[in-house]
Amino acid sequence: MTAIDTRAPASVAPVDPRRAWQVVLQHIEADLLAGRLVPGDHLPAERTLASELGVGRSSVREALRVLEVLGLIRTQTGSGPQSGAIIVARPSGGMSSLMRLQVAAQGFDVRDVVKTRLVLEAAVVTELAEASVARIDGLDLGPAVELLDAMDADGRVSEAEFLALDAAFHLALAELSGNAVIASMMAGLRNSIESYVLAGVPNLPSWPETSGRLRHEHRDIVDAIEKGDAELARGRVRAHITGYYTETNFISAPTDPLRQAQGTLPELVEGNRSLSSSKGTEPDRGLPHG
Amino acid sequence: MTAIDTRAPASVAPVDPRRAWQVVLQHIEADLLAGRLVPGDHLPAERTLASELGVGRSSVREALRVLEVLGLIRTQTGSGPQSGAIIVARPSGGMSSLMRLQVAAQGFDVRDVVKTRLVLEAAVVTELAEASVARIDGLDLGPAVELLDAMDADGRVSEAEFLALDAAFHLALAELSGNAVIASMMAGLRNSIESYVLAGVPNLPSWPETSGRLRHEHRDIVDAIEKGDAELARGRVRAHITGYYTETNFISAPTDPLRQAQGTLPELVEGNRSLSSSKGTEPDRGLPHG
DNA sequence: ATTATGCTGTGGTCTGACCACATGGCCTGA
DNA sequence: TCAGGCCATGTGGTCAGACCACAGCATAAT
Known part of the structure; x- marks a missing residue:
């Protein structure tokens, strides 16, 4: 067998190096980019x-599953206008899945x-404060303030509910x-850190005291924004966030750039936070679920 | 038929409201959280x-596909230690897919x-500058500076290559x-905006001039970081980024909060940026591809 | 000792078959 | 004519089974 088989198989089938589901994904992405x-x-x-x-249905489904988790489509069984896969483009759910899993x-x-939350939150209040000074009629922080009012139903709000409202407040500011x-x-x-936040509650010396302080800080942040004082708002939001995390012993030193032992991180119970747990406070569905 | 059928079907099969692939996903997430x-x-x-x-293999594959795109696992055919699905936890690829598709x-x-990039980039150089003053031996920006050196090979770097090096530089700072x-x-x-950046190049009055300016600004940013001047570094990185985008007419007014017509956005050619195009500059695989 | 060979287990893919479900038209009876 | 119920239809959701290509490894042949 010294002779090499020279019959080039090049003409038979120019094999696609992409896997089948990637073909589907790229096809849909191209349609999105082109506005189709x-x-x-x-x-x-x-x-x-x-x-x-020219692919199997299972490959199509793998691609659709990716799009669904990334928050690009919503799928529904049955017939009619609401059935099938519909483009929705809601990023929050996908972002949550990605970060939580990572x-x-x-x-x-x-x-x-x-730390990243700190950076973004500071940017948010800065932008809001600047927008507040820019317009004479002031900024409408109504949606956020309503959540603060809901938190004020003292005693009738559980710790988990309070923290959910807290999260919703900060998210409302960002929106x-x-x-x-x-x-x-x-x-x-x-x-992505909700379970850690919840797990830190027992570390607090006094929940009523902490929750009272948090509510007060929220109002102060809103005040600073409405006053248009970006610097003040930044400082307050920083103190607000770092304060809670240090109090729950999550962050040993707020700005320590060195990596440390992870002993302070709580050992999470299995299944505590799972992929389909989008509570009522989230305006956006996380991972679609039944 | 006035009597309601009271035979509770509860005992037959407690149907799982989750879809099969979610069961798989949550199972794996639980294993991750528990450290298994x-x-x-x-x-x-x-x-x-x-x-x-207790699910079909196709459902397992849908879940694995999600994990793969989110950058949690890597799959490989064949046998041996490198085959199968391996936990990798590389977020960049998933983040890129998510944002590009959104x-x-x-x-x-x-x-x-x-605007978000502006916020994060400012935070990065702030942190680097502060870290620089914190340690006597200075900060090692070597990996980033090397990319700047590569950009200095004037004339022998195409526009796309230059922009790729630029992206790598900023990413290196973040890392x-x-x-x-x-x-x-x-x-x-x-x-997610790489195609827009590339499409904006023809709008520049003079590429050699712009690229020269960018290189100079990069050096200035590094200088400010090494000097430990966070404020200066922030200002420079802001000017650097906004400068380029305004020059390519991507952003009409840097801080205009009002939404405007999208006419200035380039109409992207179909398939210009697709899911599997991870160039050599990315240390991380984007979407896995053949 | 070295090389060749085939076995084995992996992911990748396709096909076909069901199911549950929601819709909407049709048919029946009032 | 109208109201109600019924069923055909098309959708996603799921599963089982069958291949294929591939990489490693044990074994056999040289």
């Missing part, structure tokens, strides 16, 4: 897509999550700033 | 996982992406800050 698909549109039926792209898999350090990117990031960051 | 799975570990084989969880689907506004969350966010933000 916009939010509200229906994707073709799975079987249709499969035959059109934290779980140790791709993200919890302290980095908190009011008008930056959907930052808002979804905030949602994801908060979501 | 850590980076480097192998997931059970698909067929094994399917039978253990931009494509109009869930994210490009201007918000740029040097030690915050993996911000670093992956930066990677995603930049990746």
